[in-house]
Amino acid sequence: MINENETTKISDEAPLGEKELLEEFERRKRNLQGWRYWLVATIAIAASLFHLYTAAFGLMAAIYQRSIHWMLMGVLIFLLYPISKKRPGDRIDFWDWIFAGLLVIGCMNIILNWDAISMREGMAIPSDISLGVIMVLLVLEAARRSMGWPLPIVAIVAMLYALFGPYFPGMLAHGGFPLEELAPFQYLRTDGIFGVPLGVSASFIFLFVLFGSILNVSGAGQFFIDLSLALTGRSQGGPAKAAVVASALMGTVSGSSVANAVTTGSFTIPLMKRAGYTSEFSGAVVAAASTGGQVMPPVMGAAAFIMAQFLGISYWEIVVAAAIPATLYFISIIAMVHFRSGKRGIMGISGVELRNVKEVFREGWHLLLPIVALVGFLATGYSAVKAVFWSIICLVVASWLGQEKYRMTPRRILDSLINGAINAVEVAAACACSGLVIGVIGITGVGLAFSSFVMSLSHGILPLALMLTMVGSIILGMGVPTTAQYIITSTLAAPALAQMGVPLMSAHLFCLYFGVLADVTPPVALATYAAAGLSKSNPLKTGFVALSVAVAGFLVPYMFVYNSYLLFQGNLLRIVLGCVTALMGIVGLSAAVQGYYVAPLSLPERLALFIVPFLLIVPNIYTDAVALALLIGVYLLQKHKVGRGVAPSVAVPHASNSVGKEE
Template sequence: MVSDKDLVTDAATAEGGVIDIDEIVKKYDTEARYRSLKGWQAMLVSAIAVAMSVFHFYTAGFGLLDAAKQGAVHLSFTLVLVFLLYPVSSKSSKDRIPWYDVLFAIGAAYGCMYIVLNFEALGARSGLPTTMDLTMGFMTMALLLEATRRISNPVLPTLAVLSLLYCYFGRSMPSILAHRGFSIPRIVNHMYLGTEGIFGVPLGVSSTFVFMFILFGSVLEKTGMGRFIIDLSMALAGWSTGGPAKVAVLSSGLMGTISGSSVANVCTTGMFTIPLMKSVGYRPHFAGAVEAVASTGGQIMPPVMGAAAFIMAQMLGIPYIEVAIAAIVPALLYYGGVLVQVHLEATRLGLKGIPRDQLPPIWPLLRSQGFLLIPLVVIIYFLLAGYTPLKAAFNGIVVSYVLSFLNKQTMLTPKRLMEAFEAGARGAIGVACACATVGIVVGMATLTGLALRVAGTIIALSGGKLLSTLILAMCSSILLGTGLPTTANFIITSMMVAPSLLQLGVPALAAYMFVFYFGIAADLSPPVALAAYAGAGIAGSDPMKTGFTAFKLALAGFLVPYIYVYNPILLLIDYHPLPFAQAVATAVMGIFLLGMSTIGFYKAEMSVPFRALAMAGAFGLLIPGTKSDLFGLAVLITVHLWQTAKAKKARPTAGE
C-alpha cells in the first residue's frame, strides 16, 4: 500500500499546489479507506495485525498447519482486521470502532476457527453436516461477503451472491445455463466445508505464498526501498530525452516487483514522476497515462505479478519459478513498447532530460544503498535452487533484516520492524478477502459445471477459429476483470475463459497468461480504468482522455498475448536458442514500429499513410513466420530511410 510520505515531499502540481495524495488514494483504492484509530483501539488493531504476520512468518519458517487449518486461521485474522479497520459506509465513524463491528469481528473469527476447533469431527462426518455446521457456514459466508464489500467494492461480492443464486435456481435458468439445482444445505456444505469453496486453492495460496511475499515487500519498503528505486531510476534515466517519463516507467516497473496493486503503484511513484513529467513539458493527460500504464505493468512483472503467479503455478502444477521466468520476456516487451512511445513523444515535442547535476549520482547511491537489492537476488537464488516460494520469501525477509543494519537510515529497529509486520498484514487482507470470496465463484463453477458451458459458448460463437476465439476471450477477460482485484481477476478469467483456449490446443501456460494479461488490461480500459483515473487525479487531467491515452500507450501490451499464443517460445515453451532469438528480435522491432504508428513520429512527423504502413509492418513482425518477418523488416527499413530523409530536408543543418 501507499506509504513513505517522504517519497513525495517535493511533488506538486505544475501550478505549484501540493497534491493531496490521501484523497486520490481513497478515491480510487478502496483498501485505503480505513479508519484512523487512536488510543487503545489503535493499539489493539496493531497487535492483531502484528500477530497475523508473526503467525505466517513462523509457519513459513518452521512448518505450515494442515491446509484447511492454515486457511481458516488466515481468514480469521483477515476478517477481524477488516471489521475493525473498515467502516460499513462512508458516513460511518472513521475514528472509532462501533459495537456492532466488534460483534461482527468476533462472529467472523469464531466462524473460521470453528473449522480448526472441530477439524477431526468435521472430517469424520464429511458430507453429513450438522445444523451447527451449516449455521456456522452460513454466518461465515455472509460476514465474508460483507467484509469483501467493505475492503474492495460491490463487484466481487455481487458476483459471489449471483453464483450462490445460480447454484440454487439452476432449474429455472435458460437451457444453455440450466442445471438440476442444489439445496441450501448442499450449497453451504460445498462452499464452507468443501475443498473447492471458501477454503479452497485460492485462499490456500493467499495464506502461504502470497502473504509472505506481501510481508517481504513491506519489510523492504521499511528499509527505504521505495525511495531507493526512484533515486536509482532517476540516476539511470532522468538525464535522457524525456527523462522523467522514463523514470516513471523504470520506477513503476521496479516497484511492481514488490507491489500488488496498480492504483497503489500509481500513487506511490506517480506523486513524484507525474509532476516531473509535467515540469519538462509533457501534457498532463499524457503524464498521467504514462504512470498508469507503467504501474499497471507492475502486475505482470515477476516476481509478484499481483500474486497471480502463485495461483497460476498451482493450477498448472509446475514450480512457481517456471511461471516467473516465462513471464519475463512478455513483461519486458510490454515495458519496451511504453519506453519507445515516451521517447518518441519526447523527441517530437523537443523535451529534454533533467540536468545531471540535479540527479542523484549513481555510484555513491549504489555504494550507500545498493545492498537493498540483495534480498531480491537472494529470493531469485533460492527459487532457482529449488526452494519453495514460501521458504524463499522467509529467507528474503531474514536477509533484509540483517542487511538493514549496514546503513543507519535503513536500519530495521524493533519499532520499524513491527510497523513493517503491521503494514504487511494490512496489505494482505484485501487479497485474502478476494481469494476467499472468489472461492465461492470457483465452488459454483465446480458444482454446476458452468465453466465448461462458458468455454463451449465462446468456441461456438467463434466458429472454432483460434483468432476469433482469442478476440472473444480478450473481450470476456476485460469485462470479467473490470473492478476486480488482480488475484480474483485472474482466478475468474482462468476458470471461465481459459478453458476455451485450452480446447483449441493453446498451451496451458500461454492460455492462462493470455487471460491474465487482458484481465489486468481492465485497469486501463475505459470506462472503468482505475489506474488511469488515479493518474489523472494526480496530473489534474481529464480522466477519460487520460484513460484513452493509457489504452493507446498500452497497445503493445494488448498485442503481446496474441504473439505468445501463436509463438509460445516467447514463454520458453519448446525453447530452442535460435528460434527464440528470432522471435524476440522481431517482437522488439515490431513494438518499435508500433510505437511510431501510435505516436505518429520518427525523426519527423509521420503522415497517415506512413503510420498505417508502420502499423502493418508491426503486425508483420509480431506475427510468427519468415515471410511476415521479411515484410515487417522491409517496412521498418523503408520507414527509417524515408523519415531520415524527411528530417534532413526539414532541418538541413541539424545533427542527427
C-alpha cells in the same frame, strides 16, 4: 506487496498530495486510536508472526492454515472497515464486534472439530448449515467493505445460479442445489471459501506482501526513483522514461498498480510536467507503467501465485515464463515515450539537476540484495514460501549495511509487521469471495458449458476466441480486482483456449494480462484515477491517453500465444529471434500510434508501420521479412527527407513556463 488494491505506507516526508491519494485509495479505513488501535495492531502482528512461523517450520494442514489465516484477516477487516463511509472512523460499531465474533466462531469450529466434520462429509448437521450460511454472508460483507460491490455481486449471482439452476436456459441449466447442500459445501470443503485461492493467500501471498512492506519501510521506493532518474533522466524524454523505469523497478517487489502509481508518480509526474508533457500524458505514463507491476517478476501480482497452483507447477516457472512478456510491456511504454518526446521536442533533464548513477548505487546497493536473494532462492529450487522467508531475513540483515535511514530498527520491524498484515486483508477477502465463485463452478459444472459456449461462438477460430477472451477479461477486470478476474476467467475461458491448442501456460497468462490491462481501461481504471489525482488531470481523458500509451502491451499476449518462445520455452536462438520480432512489432506500433519515427510520419508511412505488428504475431519467415522491410524502408525514407530538409517540422515546447502544455 502483491495486492492489486493495497497502498503503501509513506514516510512523514512524503508530499502532501501523495498522502491524500493514499487516504482516498485506502477506501477510508478507520483511523483508530488508543486501545482500539493497539488491539488491531496486536492482531496484525500476530498474523504476521503466524505466517513467518509456518514459513520457517512448515505449513500446517491446508484446512487449518486457511482457517487461521481467514480468521485473522476477516477480523481485521471488520475492525478496520466500517459498514459505511458515513460511520465515524474513530470507533468500532457494536455490530462489527458481532460480525468479527461470528467469523471467529465459524473458523474455530473447523479448527477444533475438523476430524468430526470430515467423518460426516455429505451428511450435514443443522450447525453445519447455519454456520455455512453465516460464513458465506460474512465473506460477502468482508469483500464488500474492503473492495466495494462488484466482486460480491459476481459471487451472489453465482450463488443464485447454483440455487436456481433449473430455471436457466439452454446449456446453462442444471438440477439446482438446495441451500442445505450448498452452504455446507462452500463452508466445509476446500472447494469453496477455503479453496485454492484462499490457500495461496494463506501460504504465499501474505509473505510476499510482508516482504514488500518491509522493503518499502527500508526506503527502497525512493532508491528506485533516484536510480531511475540517474539512469534515464538525461536522455530524450528523460523524466517520462524515468517514470517507466521506476515503475518497473517498483514492480519487481510490488504487484499493486495503485501503490506503484502513487509512490512513483508523486515524484516523476511533476518532473514530466516541467519538461513539457501535458497533465494527461504525465498521468497516463505513470498509470500504464505502474499497471505492469502485476506481471513483473520476481514478485508479481497475487494472481501469479494462484496460477502456479492451478497449473500445478512451481512459482519459479511462472517467473521465468513472465519475464520476457513483462520486459516487452515496459519497453513498449518506453518506445511510446521516446517517439512522443521526439515529436514534441522534449529533451532530458539537465545534468546539474541529476545525481550520478554511481553515487545513487553506492548509497542504496544493499536494497537490491534481498531481491537478488529472492531470485536466487527460487532459481535453486527453494519453494516460494522458503524463498521469501529467507529473503525477509536477508532484507533485515542487509538494511544494516547501509546508512542509518535505511536500517530496520525494532520499531520499523513492528511497523512493517502491522502494515504487512493490513495490506494483505484485501487480497485475502478477494480470494475468499472468489472461492465462492469457484465453488459454484465446480458443483454445477458450468465451466464445461462455458468452454463449449466459447467454442461455439468463435466457431473454433482461435483469433476470434482470443478476442472474446480479451473482451471478457477486460470487462470483468473493470469491476473486480485482478486476482478475482484471473480466477474467474482462467477457470471459464482458459480451458476453451486449451482445447484449441493453446498451451495452458499461454492461455492462463493471456487471461491474466488482459485483466491487468483493465487497470488502465476506462471507465473503471484504478491506476489511472490515482495518477490523474497526482497530475491534476481529467481522469477519463487520462484513462484514454493511458490506453493509447499501453496499446502496444495489448499486442504482447497475442504474440506469446502464437510464439511460445516468448515464454522462455525452446532453444536460445529461437527465443532471441522471437524477442527480436516482438521488438520490431512494438517499435512499429509505437511509432504509428505517436505519429513519429525519425521525424513526424506522413499518412502512408503511418499506415505502413501500423501493418508491421500484425505481420509479426504469427511466426513466419515471409511475413517477418516484409515487416522488417517496412520498418527499414520507412526509416530510410525519413532519414532521406530529414537530410533533404523536407521532413515536417517538430514542435518544441516553451522552456520553463510550459508546465503541462505541449505546443
